[in-house]
Amino acid sequence: MPARKGKRATAAPRRTAARKAVEAVQPAARQRIRVTVNGHPYEADVEARTLLVYFLRDTLGLTGTHVGCDTTSCGACTVLLNGEAVKSCTLFAVQADEAEILTVEGLAKDGELHPLQKAFWEDHGLQCGFCTPGMLMTAYAFLMENPHPSEEEIRVAISGNLCRCTGYMNIVKAIQHAAQEMAAR
Amino acid sequence: MFPAPFEYVAPSTLDQAIRLLQQYGADARLLAGGQSLIPMMRFRLANPKVLIDLNRIPGLDFLEEDRGVLRIGAMVRHRAMERTPLIQQRYPLLADTARVIADPIVRNRGTVGGSIAHADPAGDWGAALLAAKAEVVITGPKGRRMGQRTLPLEDFFTGPFMTALQPGEIVTEIRVPAPGPREAGAYLKIERKVGDFAVVAVGVQIALDADGVCRKAGIGLCAVGPTSLRAREAEEWLIGKRPDESVIARAGELAAEASQPTSDTRGPAEYKRDMVRVLTVRALRKALERIPMA
Ligand SMILES: Cc1cc2nc3c(=O)[nH]c(=O)nc-3n(C[C@H](O)[C@H](O)[C@H](O)COP(=O)(O)OP(=O)(O)OC[C@H]3O[C@@H](n4cnc5c(N)ncnc54)[C@H](O)[C@@H]3O)c2cc1C
Numbered sequence: 096m097p098a099r100k101g102k103r104a105t106a107a108p109r110r111t112a113a114r115k116a117v118e119a120v121q122p123a124a125r126q127r128i129r130v131t132v133n134g135h136p137y138e139a140d141v142e143a144r145t146l147l148v149y150f151l152r153d154t155l156g157l158t159g160t161h162v163g164c165d166t167t168s169c170g171a172c173t174v175l176l177n178g179e180a181v182k183s184c185t186l187f188a189v190q191a192d193e194a195e196i197l198t199v200e201g202l203a204k205d206g207e208l209h210p211l212q213k214a215f216w217e218d219h220g221l222q223c224g225f226c227t228p229g230m231l232m233t234a235y236a237f238l239m240e241n242p243h244p245s246e247e248e249i250r251v252a253i254s255g256n257l258c259r260c261t262g263y264m265n266i267v268k269a270i271q272h273a274a275q276e277m278a279a280r
Numbered sequence: 281m282f283p284a285p286f287e288y289v290a291p292s293t294l295d296q297a298i299r300l301l302q303q304y305g306a307d308a309r310l311l312a313g314g315q316s317l318i319p320m321m322r323f324r325l326a327n328p329k330v331l332i333d334l335n336r337i338p339g340l341d342f343l344e345e346d347r348g349v350l351r352i353g354a355m356v357r358h359r360a361m362e363r364t365p366l367i368q369q370r371y372p373l374l375a376d377t378a379r380v381i382a383d384p385i386v387r388n389r390g391t392v393g394g395s396i397a398h399a400d401p402a403g404d405w406g407a408a409l410l411a412a413k414a415e416v417v418i419t420g421p422k423g424r425r426m427g428q429r430t431l432p433l434e435d436f437f438t439g440p441f442m443t444a445l446q447p448g449e450i451v452t453e454i455r456v457p458a459p460g461p462r463e464a465g466a467y468l469k470i471e472r473k474v475g476d477f478a479v480v481a482v483g484v485q486i487a488l489d490a491d492g493v494c495r496k497a498g499i500g501l502c503a504v505g506p507t508s509l510r511a512r513e514a515e516e517w518l519i520g521k522r523p524d525e526s527v528i529a530r531a532g533e534l535a536a537e538a539s540q541p542t543s544d545t546r547g548p549a550e551y552k553r554d555m556v557r558v559l560t561v562r563a564l565r566k567a568l569e570r571i572p573m574a
Pocket residue numbers: 166167168309310311312313314315316317318319334354380381382383386389390391392393394395397398400402403404405445449450451452475476477478
């Protein structure tokens with residue numbers, strides 16, 4: 096959008112609290128949402144019934160986030176919503192309006208894998224890789240709040256993420272190594 | 281799978297939410313953590329025309345002790361119940377329960393109020409909060425009583441997935457009596473695998489007088505009846521007695537008699553009934569171990 100003279104260009108005008116309140120009490124089948132995903136602002140019209148995971152995959156093209164079930168069981172769709180791990184198949188995109196989202200695509204920085212990603216690679220924390228984005232995001236949120244976890248705590252933390260390949264051993268190991276690596280930095 | 285189309289609205293006050301509920305009546309449904317409702321909508325077991333999101337209403341997630349009562353805001357997440365020091369230190373029954381509900385990611389979103397309103401007989405909060413002798417605060421359209429009424433949780437559950445909520449009403453708070461001296465609780469659950477609903481679970485809360493005689497007992501049963509159940513006979517049996525092994529054993533038998541399990545993929549009724557007995561005995565032992573006797 097064009098910058099007005101004498102004013103700094105901003106991404107988009109903020110909605111005022113009053114306008115927002117008026118908007119908020121009208122049920123609507125579609126809604127305009129504004130989200131920040133991996134640091135980039137996005138604005139889009141979404142159908143109310145669109146689940147966040149399909150907004151990320153189909154609208155934004157961020158297909159790193161996977162869908163593995165219909166029952167909120169597998170955790171393959173895990174992303175961070177305002178810093179907290181959520182199953183993005185069990186949240187509507189409209190609910191994420193004004194939120195900050197981090198997906199697996201946001202982990203690597205400047206072409207450099209995140210220590211968690213490196214550790215999964217080095218420790219064989221994945222085989223087919225289907226569960227990996229969810230595992231990484233769950234582990235990322237977990238290590239933020241518990242940087243020095245015990246093995247038991249790691250196992251509890253990933254208990255909402257199913258892996259059909261690895262038997263979990265190497266995933267736990269990878270998270271342990273990543274924790275050490277991150278603490279040493 | 282995709283939910284059927286609906287209209288979404290996120291009110292910013294409780295009054296707005298109540299007005300919307302009145303306006304859209306049976307077409308409307310409240311959205312709390314969404315961890316039961318959204319899966320149901322994906323399977324088209326629930327097809328609301330209007331979804332009223334409670335997540336943008338500030339002030340529904342208080343968690344505090346106030347004049348002898350623990351006040352749990354309806355939008356308090358399972359996670360907060362698991363992590364808050366007040367709950368860990370003074371309400372072991374509730375902290376135990378939070379830890380065994382679903383998995384950590386589901387617990388980030390799911391709420392106590394949503395669980396109670398959902399009234400799943402296999403929901404863990406139902407049994408735990410029955411043992412805790414909780415009350416439910418319901419807020420509805422303003423009229424008499426300023427739109428608020430309070431019900432014992434026992435009267436709130438009216439059947440499987442059915443509650444005493446009337447049109448236009450929202451669960452806003454759950455109230456638990458604060459523990460007195462020499463009082464503690466515990467929650468034990470048998471699950472097929474981590475994160476699953478209970479095969480059977482039992483919550484207990486027990487208080488002793490200075491001589492070690494039981495003066496208060498609450499026992500709640502999960503997944504063994506059409507609603508979460510209270511084992512009244514077992515509670516009454518304990519009162520006035522010193523809870524030694526033989527007294528506890530009898531309480532377990534009485535709790536098992538109060539259960540109404542059915543056979544399903546999680547196990548035969550006979551097995552579940554016996555597990556009510558076993559878990560009641562173990563939970564009572566665990567609660568008693570937690571009572572500091574000076
Ligand atoms: C994989 C998985 C495993 C699970 N395992 C367990 C388990 O082991 N034990 C267990 O107890 N639960 C389990 N759950 C359910 C979970 O605890 C849900 O969070 C809970 O049942 C519903 O809470 P919610 O906040 O998510 O409610 P929602 O799903 O948002 O709502 C549930 C219902 O309650 C109504 N409602 C919500 N809030 C209110 C309110 N304040 N007033 C009136 N009505 C309201 C809604 O309209 C809806 O009908 C599991 C869920 C999943 C996905």
